[in-house]
Amino acid sequence: MAVKSSRIVQPGNRPERAILVGVDLQVRSRTKRAGVEGARAAVRPEVGLELPPSEPLRTTAAAGVSATALNADESLAEFRELVLSAGAEVAGELLQRRLRPDPATLVGAGKIEEIAGVAESTEADLILFDHDLSPTQLRNLDAAMPCRVLDRTQLILDIFARHARTREGQLQVELAQLEYMLPRLTGRGKSMSQTGGGIGTRGPGETQLETDRRRIQRRIDQLKRDLDAVRRVRRQQRQRRETVPVPTAALVGYTNAGKSTLFNRITGGQVLESSKMFATLDPKLRAIELPSRRKVLLSDTVGFIRNLPHTLVTSFRATLEEVEQAEVLLHVRDAASSYGEEQRVQVERVLGELGALNKPRIEVLNKVDLLNGDEPQVVREGAVPAGTVGVSAKTGEGIDDLLRAIDEALRSDPLIDASLRVPQHEGAVLAAIDAGMVVHSREYEGNLVHLSVTGPASLVGRLREYRLRDDRSPGAPAAGVPNQS
Structure with missing residues (x-):
């Protein structure tokens, strides 16, 4: 039902x-x-009575x-x-x-x-x-x-029922609605009487209320099974993604903080942007390239709100697994909001429920274009707290700084410096270097190309046969035997 x-x-x-x-x-x-x-x-001073402490506010x-x-x-x-x-x-x-x-x-x-x-x-x-x-x-x-x-x-x-578009989102909303409805079923009159065990206590049989409760419980059990299947599919998709290690960054934040607008600005996507609350329910994933040339998956998630019903957090756990699995969280906040601190506390409360509060987190103060002398300015020139980036998803201000901050926050595949010597006929290797690393210098010696690069450790490791023995880059693995071609 x-x-x-x-x-x-x-x-x-x-x-x-x-x-x-x-x-x-x-x-x-x-x-x-x-x-x-x-x-x-x-x-107190006159009588000397020991009064109980005053009632706290x-x-x-x-x-x-x-x-x-x-x-x-x-x-x-x-x-x-x-x-x-x-x-x-x-x-x-x-x-x-x-x-x-x-x-x-x-x-x-x-x-x-x-x-x-x-x-x-x-x-x-x-x-x-x-x-x-x-x-x-x-x-x-x-x-x-x-x-x-x-x-x-x-x-x-x-509102969630209105905005759910995918089958998964509809299942999650229906589960939350039924779990909320179950203890609130009421009824009146003879149709609600129950079967008794003594004289004068025998009613007409099972009540409509009991029938409804049993039907709703059956439907809840079925929805949980369906969502478990969704979770298994997501797990399989995640395992396939992990075969090619691409880290994930997830946008989280209070509803209407501008997460979808920021997602579109960074990825060039077409996710629905709306001033209405909870316009985004279904997670979106897009690949982006960071200044270091590393690839990362960016996820847009459902917004949080004060007193978010616990049934929703539970029902949307399949969707919020993207938050749990992300390497870095981008906490998007409305810089122009007059109660931004309360919003921050509420988001951290939900992250705590998800077990994601200790993940690396970047505070992203969005909508800085709306700040002026009459509004509460969270971001001021030269006064942005450490670990915080001020951006405007609408104008693009600060997006480059945000991408650099994501680069610095990633730890699973850190950036290292390396010196490489690659034969010119190794076109595929040179193309991989240009596509996945930042090349600081390039010099030619005969049929060899000498390169000074910064790139992810995984890619540098795959090119270890081209590294020079005298490479002493901080954090670099031991240099392999150089190519003698």
């Missing part, structure tokens, strides 16, 4: 009208805290989010971009600040009435919460609202 998009767009291509609801769980009244602290200071870290999390307005702005990427029209926005979530409805009873009133007055088609809802919260809110209720994870899954 394939699960399709939850239809953010109405039939006839009319976008649905959505009410956005944000919940800020990290704010505490300053006046209340000041009053409490003042009372504590007044009581609720931070996003306490709610399972990074301590550098976005504030409520920034979070709602990002959520608005998600909604627009899903094709909906924003009819209104509401925000509630609370010390802790209501276990039954997330927001308070008064806010529920306000949301329902706004939804009716704006003729909204759905209400979207910038928060994950438990099955109980989702059920209670759905009963209290005049239209459908979706949470953040459902919205992201809908």
